[in-house]
Amino acid sequence: MNTRSRCAGALGFASSAIALAMASPVLANTSEVELAPETFELAASGDASIDQLPMDDTVALAPQTGPAAPAAAPPSQPAPKPVDLRIVSSQFVDVPVAGDARSLARYAGRVDGYLEVRGSYYGGPSNLKLKLRPEYTWGKTSNGEIGLIPNNTALFRPEGKGDFDLSASLEYQWASGATFEIGKINLLDISGALPIVASDGHYGFQNLGIALPPTAVVPNTLTGAMLTVPKGKMIYRAWVFDPDSQYQRTGFETAFESGVAFMAAAARRTTINRLPGVVNLAIVGSTRDTFAQDILPRALTPPPQPIGTFGNESGEVAMQLSFYQFLKMHPQARGKGWGILARFQASNGDPTFLDYSGYFGISGNPGYRPQDRFGLAYFHYSLTDELVDDIAFRLPIEDENGVEAFYTYQFAEGLGLTANVQVIDSAVAFRDTGVIVGARLTAGF
Template sequence: MVVALAARISRTKLFTGCAFGAAAIAMFSSSPVLAEEPHNLESAYGNEFTKETGTVGPVEPSNGASVNSDSAAAPAASVPPEAPQTDPVKFKLVTSQFVDMPVQGSAAETLRYSGRADAYLYISGSAFGGDDSLTLTVRPEYTWGKDSNGEIGLIPNNTALFRGEGRGDFDLSVSVSKRWNSGAKLIVGKVNVLDQGAKLPVVGSDGHYGFQNLSMALPPSAIIPNTITGALLEVPTEKVLYRLWIYDPDSQYQRSGFETAFESGVGFLGSVTFPVKIGGKPGYYALKLSGSTRDDINADSLPSVLIPSPGSGFGNQKGEFAAVLAGYQYLDVYPEAPGKGWGIFGQVYMSNGDPTFLDRSAMLGISGNPRFRPQDRFGAAWFRYSLTNQLVRALDQRLALQDEEGMEYFYTLGLSSNVQVTANIQVIDSAVAARDTGVMAGLRLTTQF
């Protein structure tokens, strides 16, 4: 029976399409994140680390309004630089195509093809006769093909293709941002949290670039969805970056944000990030606190086999709370290749459990650019996630669950400034106890226009 249920989970594509949710829950279909830290703290280091040749993922043009623009204080990971927006309208398109196949474990050795496209339309205030410190962002996204999420692990092994069970392939996010000369920034509207993960120093991944597994790209917490509606404020000071998010705790994927606004409560995130130099190399160390007033299980984000039966005792508590300690430390930067280098990163996570599905996790990795080919990028990381004990007990007659643990390795070959090919290997010991340790091998072709 356990094997049959495990197969059913695979067929339903748990997390098809799943910083901060955990191992056995397609609740990752609401891709949670605890504030990702952008490398935008140059005021702490002067101009020593501001000469980037690239930034990771989509970065909103600064319009020249901020001395702490998202394009940075630390070495970047891979893609071409974002120039300050001089035109009132700017457009960018990023696409990735994937082929992958399980090569070891319980899953069938089936070759799959899939892809994702993200467009970014930035319209500055001057286009409407207003202030250029205001920017309207219109962000459509589209996925296609047959992805491998849920085949060897419960945490999505392909962040770019993560979406809720039964959800469609298209979504649209719209937000308005305001920047002040001090560097402070406020975003109001619907926001895809993938774009925040892209700004992380060292690890910087958003599905198109860097790590593919959700554990590193957007470390799950089961509290912050992948797409949120709310207000996001960041305030950089000379020595600390402060962040405060207030948002609807329900995933806004394929929603406008108004249909069921805040009916499940209110979510929040607060974080402080400290820039620190060790051996003359930049590092960033953060304390992140997140929570919500939700008082029931997030059933919309779970496959049916992982929703406890009524009266199970799980999902009846009110309020969620989690804490994260995270660090991102460069060990080397290359004077001959400004903006390039390599370093280590890691985090530990703990929550108060019920009604949150994840109670603790940890991950540790290394990533950066090889000195002999700074246009390339590499990464290796380990992760471990633990489901809340009450949930495991509530499901023990239906499905045997355990901690999920794994490793990911990737190497990106920079063919040009806009074209990259990435080889990826993931080894995962699934949270479904009946599964053998699985190995997934794949290739990713990413282009930016």
């Protein structure tokens, strides 16, 4: 495997959806999502899937000239299915058109299954749910050909790993909407369920720096426990997990041998001009006493101490602040609209190999075709200075930044074609700024 693919494949597993974890892990066609001021609070509580969330039905009323009619009762929510299976598949074609990368078209694909079995299926409580999540990829990826951050979220893999993985977890939900989940969990599901960003590799933004921002603390697939508690306009979350990546592992092999990782977060629903939004603050860290060797690309591995200085500290902590706010809702298409997305993260550095990062942009549904989706965002990532200095003699590294734009044309429910372009100024100092264009065909059923 060449240096470029190694960099992209492993760096992907530094990813986390901490700053994006305001929504329940549902896989819906995000171009069909309807949103109201209650969306963020209820979605974060795990209280309902996106297509079950109540809408804001406020209308302007003429003065009454007679007795008021009794208010109609709100429609009742359908009972949850004892067994629910969803499958989403995407096919990708992309080609670098500028920069140092070879101008070679590549084809690849990914399919994900989402199986949920409630306790009522076998005579148990309906608020207990078993989740099974298989995933499979195929083909050739362009990840690592231009930047260190993978430009295709759906296709990134750790170094030396295969194409198939299976996650399994148990989730219990109380009547208050609070949930507790334990097991092996893929965080892509959380980022994919968040309105405005709504990116999980199949839908929305494609670059990992926006879809599932790397933290260098939390792996994309983890083993642990997650507690989510909604309270009024607030959503509180607490996670405890193994800091080692669990991709293609059962979850028991590492057994917290590298330490214990944690996350504590609070999100508040906002309303500006009667438009929904959310602001989220999260603190994440671990007790590990060295850098994350399983997610740092080999090309970035520092020399051993005392020659190298990076990785000689114990414990790590990072802060994340994110903000998502709708600026326009389309009256002709209830729940459709567009808004802004912004995120910033900073860590204490060593042993975390990313010291700060962030993005900002816009995304949503155009008014002329509200079933479609579009997005435009800028991202920036900085590696920790100690690491950059340690490897400068063999690989000069600087900050990585880029811009991504996409448009999804929705042919029918569950079927969409996305055009995507990314301009990336690579962290590898001797690479020229690169441009990659691509197409993504996604089918969900």
